[in-house]
Every structure is written in structure tokens, then in C-alpha cells.
């Protein structure tokens with residue numbers, strides 16, 4: 001990891017890891033990050049409870065630099081937007097450090113390894 005990504009890891013531990021927790025970078029719980037929208041109610045669509053309006057499950061951040069557009073509704077067009085639209089206070093250098101760390105969580109070598117690709121033709125039927 002670059003020194004910037006390492007600095008981002010420290011910021012992440014302080015500001016982000018309460019929700020993006022553990023090896024899968026998720027606590028598996030529901031939180032409100034974006035403004036509540038009556039047309040896109042999140043958990044409340046299932047539970048009908050007022051306190052669940054606008055709550056969505058914390059997503060993993062594995063390979064996150066390659067999975068845009070971000071948020072459940074695709075409304076963050078860049079990874080920077082996805083980070084800065086959280087209700088947290090970050091200065092510009094902390095944001096840059098976090099972006100370097102999120103890039104370091106993205107294993108392009110694995111994703112582009114042809115040994116793990118779909119086969120180029122259907123498997124033979126017996």
C-alpha cells in the first residue's frame with residue numbers, strides 16, 4: 001500500500017469502520033446515509049416501520065473502486081461523491097487518503113485474471 005493509502009486506512013478506522021466493519025467491510029446492519037425519499041423507502045418498504053424510512057444495508061467495500069455507480073440507487077457517479085455524501089466531516093486530504101485506501105481494497109489483478117473468468121462457451125451437457 002502507498003503511504004497515502006496507509007493514511008487512509010487510519011482515517012477509515014476512525015470514521016468509517018463502525019459501519020464498514022470486519023473483513024467484509026460491513027456490519028450487516030441498516031443505516032440512513034442519503035436524505036430520506038418517500039419514493040425509495042429502504043427497509044421501511046419491508047417492515048412498514050417509520051424508524052426504518054431511508055435505511056439501507058451497509059454494503060461491502062471489497063473491489064469498491066470497480067463497482068460504480070455507487071449507493072443503492074446509483075446516484076453517486078464517482079467514488080469521491082459516494083464518500084463525501086456520507087454525513088461525516090472530512091477535510092480534502094482525508095478524502096484523498098480514503099480514496100487511495102478504497103483503491104487499495106480493489107484487486108484488479110484478481111478481477112482481470114482469465115483463470116477466474118466465465119468459460120467462453122457453455123459447458124457440454126451429458
Ligand code: HEC
Pocket residue numbers: 012015016017018019020030031032033034056057058059060061064067069070071072073079082083086088098
Ligand atoms: C453510519 C454507518 C456508515 C458509516 C459511518 C460509513 N458508511 Fe459508507 N455506507 C453506509 C451505508 C448504509 C451505505 C449504503 C447507502 C445507500 O446505498 O443508500 C454506504 C455506502 C458506501 C459506499 C458506496 C458503496 C457501493 O457499493 O455503492 C462507499 C464507497 C462508502 N460507503 C464508503 C464509506 C467511507 C469511506 C466511510 C468513512 C468516511 C463510510 N462509508 C462511513 C454506511 C456507513
